[in-house]
Amino acid sequence: MRKQRIKGRFATKTGNKRSGGTTRRKRLSSGSKKGTKAYVLIAPVTVEENVQEKGKPARNDKETDRQIGEEVHGPLLSVIIPAMNEQRTIAAVVRECSRICRDAEVLVVVNGSTDATASEAKRAGARVIQYAEALGHDGGRRVGAAAARGQILLFTDADIKVPAEQLAPFVQAVLKGVDVALNDYNGPVTRNPVHPVVEAKHMLNSLLSRSDLGGASMTAIPHAISRKTLGIIETASLEIPPLAHAKAILGGLRVQAVHHVPVGRLNAVRSKKRSEADPLSQVVLQDHLEAIRWMTDTRGARGGYPDLERVRSLTR
Missing domain, CATH: 3.90.550.10 (Spore Coat Polysaccharide Biosynthesis Protein SpsA; Chain A)
Structure with missing residues (x-):
């Protein structure tokens, strides 16, 4: 089953493997100064999984972001x-x-x-x-x-x-x-x-x-x-x-x-005497x-x- 790469914006561990296959990741520049960690994008679900869970066609991340942000500007x-x-x-x-x-x-x-x-x-x-x-x-x-x-x-x-x-x-x-x-x-x-x-x-x-x-x-x-x-x-x-x-x-x-x-x-560990009650x-x-x-x-x-x-x- 072919996985669709869906853009995310979350830090994830690089080089980790999930059971049943390796998650596809792509390293992006975070725009920070040299020496800082970059953001890593991860495909959270496949198209088929998204359809099965939601009962509707899969959405890309831009559509999701638009729905999340349409009521509150922040x-x-x-x-x-x-x-x-x-x-x-x-x-x-x-x-x-x-x-x-x-x-x-x-x-x-x-x-x-x-x-x-x-x-x-x-x-x-x-x-x-x-x-x-x-x-x-x-x-x-x-x-x-x-x-x-x-x-x-x-x-x-x-x-x-x-x-x-x-x-x-x-x-x-x-x-x-x-x-x-x-x-x-x-x-x-x-x-x-x-x-x-x-x-x-x-x-x-x-x-x-x-x-x-x-x-x-x-x-x-x-x-x-x-x-x-x-x-x-x-x-x-x-x-x-x-x-x-x-x-x-x-x-x-x-x-x-x-x-x-x-x-x-x-x-x-915060030190305290054993006889004292922990407030x-x-x-x-x-x-x-x-x-x-x-x-x-x-x-x-x-x-x-x-x-x-x-x-x-x-x-x-």
Whole structure:
């Protein structure tokens, strides 16, 4: 079966092979200075696959871009990076995000920083939104999403340098119709005991009848959403990722774990005494409780689950 080369604009690993054949790639100049990496174009699907999936004739990338951009005049992609005192890593993170595709903006929401995070981000080419005060956990996501102009929003962190080749699949998934493209990361489930945050992610997906997602969650980065998703889950809910996650699934959006990025291994270990409680874990657990409360508020006391044959009124 002959594959049709379809232009894309995403960074991909060169020299990699897919099972069943080698993906055809073409290296293009990125227009950057000598010594920088070039963009790599990849044919994502064949003509036959496109027809089979969509039930209509295949479109080329120019037609796709026209449809994506016809309602909103802005970049295709907005990458949102909250940052607080991350001057050592922010420039490298911004540069990787800038390589994902040509039609992109990188927004760094610098809040509560006392170092050179903002200037390093600007020097690397980011659009910087700055607050003197700390916005709190995930507050930067909400602020960045409200300011973003792109039709796809990709979220990542300032302290983890994820290669552009590992970020591009999330953007590609949204282009192909996924509303929320999650990191296919389950967390360290083999540890004994399992971390309570890992348990909470699995539990919430089970309550949402999406146990197929495992521990994939909007709490973890990287993940991408469509602008349509932002309208349904509301920008404010991004401050509480499990709540945004629940709203997306119960709102009928297409939520998928699309690509595995081992953020647990990439993330720098932050030192703390074993006897001390982890305040961040406590925040994330409370976020999951808020998601469950929203489910019971909107779907009844049992969150939409039946009570079967119990007649509670007769036992009073």
